[in-house]
Amino acid sequence: MASSAQDLGPVLDKDGVRLTVDDAIATVTLTNPAKRNAQSPALWRALTEAGRLLPGSVRVVVLRGEGKSFSAGLDRQMLTPEGIEGETSFIDLARGGEAELDATIAEYQEAFTWWRRSDLVSIAAVQGHAIGAGFQLALACDLRIVADDVQFAMRETSLGLVPDLTGTHPLVGLVGYARALEICATGRFVTAEEAVSTGLANLAVPGDELDAAARDLAAALLAAPRSAVIETKALLSGAQERTYEEQRVAERAAQGRRLRDLAGLGE
Numbered sequence: 001m002a003s004s005a006q007d008l009g010p011v012l013d014k015d016g017v018r019l020t021v022d023d024a025i026a027t028v029t030l031t032n033p034a035k036r037n038a039q040s041p042a043l044w045r046a047l048t049e050a051g052r053l054l055p056g057s058v059r060v061v062v063l064r065g066e067g068k069s070f071s072a073g074l075d076r077q078m079l080t081p082e083g084i085e086g087e088t089s090f091i092d093l094a095r096g097g098e099a100e101l102d103a104t105i106a107e108y109q110e111a112f113t114w115w116r117r118s119d120l121v122s123i124a125a126v127q128g129h130a131i132g133a134g135f136q137l138a139l140a141c142d143l144r145i146v147a148d149d150v151q152f153a154m155r156e157t158s159l160g161l162v163p164d165l166t167g168t169h170p171l172v173g174l175v176g177y178a179r180a181l182e183i184c185a186t187g188r189f190v191t192a193e194e195a196v197s198t199g200l201a202n203l204a205v206p207g208d209e210l211d212a213a214a215r216d217l218a219a220a221l222l223a224a225p226r227s228a229v230i231e232t233k234a235l236l237s238g239a240q241e242r243t244y245e246e247q248r249v250a251e252r253a254a255q256g257r258r259l260r261d262l263a264g265l266g267e
Helices: 041-052 090-095 098-116 133-140 168-175 177-186 192-198 207-221 226-237 244-262
Strands: 012-014 017-022 025-030 060-065 121-126 129-131 143-147 151-153 203-205
Touching: 012 041, 017 041, 025 041, 041 098, 060 133, 060 207, 090 098, 098 133, 121 133, 121 207, 129 133, 133 151, 133 168, 143 192, 143 207, 168 177, 192 203, 203 207, 226 244
Parallel strands: 025 060, 060 121, 121 143, 129 151, 143 203
Antiparallel strands: 012 017, 017 025
C-alpha cells in the first residue's frame, strides 16, 4: 500500500509553498494566509521547484491557498524602491538591460507554465480574492473550482503594468477577446456566478465545500486510464490552433494509438 502524504510529510515546504503527494494526487498549497498569499519571486521559485519535484506517479495536481484568500496577487513591496530583502526590485530591474529584464520575467513565468503539462491535469481551488498574479496562477491550471465568495480581478493595467505571468492566453481562450480586454482594462471583479457562466470556472460551491469538491473532481479524473486522458487533453488543448480537418486527422491518429495499445500492439 502506498504511503499517504500525511505519512511522508511535505515533499517541499518553503517560501509560502507546500507540496504534498498522495500516490496519484499532489497538492500544492499557498501557505501565507497572514499576507493573503501575496506572491514574490521566492514564492515563484518555490512553485517552479514544486513542479520539478513531482513524482512520475502523479496524475492530478490540486492548487489551493490557506486562509480567506487564494492569493491577493503580487507583494506590493516589489514595486517600491527598496523592494523585498534579498530580491531585485522591479524598479531596479527596469533600470537594467532589456535582455536581463526579459530573462528575469521568463524565469518568473516558469512558476506558471508547468501546470498544463501533457501528463497532468491541474485543478485550482479558489476562494476569496484571486487578484493579478493570483488570478493568473488560477488561470495557469487546466480546471478551476471556485467558492461562492471568489473575486477574480486583473489589476496590472490599473498599476500601469500588463499581465505577464502567462494569464492572457488562457483568459482569452476561456472568455473571448472582448470580455478578456474589458476584465483586464477595467480591473473589475469577476464573481463566482459570472466565472461559471462564462466558462472561467467549472463549478462554484459554498466555501466550506471547496476542498471536498476539488478532491471529488480529482478522483473522477483518475477513473479513466492515464494514457486516454493524456491523449484527450492533447486533442483538446491543440484544437483551437488546428483547422476542422486537421483536428479530424489528429483524432484519427490518437484513436489509432489507443486501439493499438489496447490490442497490445503499441510501440
